[in-house]
Amino acid sequence: MKYNRILLKLSGEALAGNSGFGVDGEVINKVADEISELYSLGVEIAIVVGGGNIHRGLSGVTTGMDRSTSDYMGMMATVINALALQDCLERKEVQTRVLSAIEIKEVAENYIRRRAMRHLEKKRVVIFAAGTGSPYFTTDTTAALRANEVGADVIMKATKVDGIYDKDPMKFNDAVKFDQLSYIDVLNKGIKVMDSTAISLCMDNDMEIVVFDLFETGNIKKVVSGEKIGTRVTKS
């Protein structure tokens, strides 16, 4: 395996499948199968889940909602996804712990970095819920933050497409895929793969990002074993 400790970023949208809302049982089951395979190989797995399939802070703002309140709703949405993923993984006998950045002690442990490290050392899958715990951030930034905090080797950003393109491949037939990009290229070209706070945090701390297609069976393992799929974002 190329990486021993990974941070997998799963967006809420990915978990919704084609319906676009809520958690699709088939999709989450498939993702859990792939995580379970890595788990059995002894890879240390941390996961940041998004919440966009239930609520996004900015969409609340468009209806007049207070930004912070709407963002807290988004963070609560990530907790729902985290519990769904934990349930699915545990049915596959994968030991998991949900660590929440907002205290909800009846359903999840509080996020304490040292505790997260201990779980990872014990090979438990750690699911980070409630984002950073602060409004005005995203779960991509959470992924960048937690990956650095726990010393992950890479951020694996799972998406619906097989990498980063110069324009939207769903809309343009002539879109060209990049195999590799630098952080600064992503920022300068305004590529919307992760928000600029997340990219900057990775750039400042030299945290590698691999963007890949979640829906192609076997891809998670391929990335971890070092196969060149998707797009790598690195220093140069």
Ligand code: UDP
């Ligand atoms: N959010 C937040 N602070 C954080 C992480 C998330 O306020 O540290 C809120 C924000 O409103 C965001 C929502 O939670 O829109 C859901 O997260 P995100 O949009 O990143 O989910 P994804 O796009 O990955 O499904």
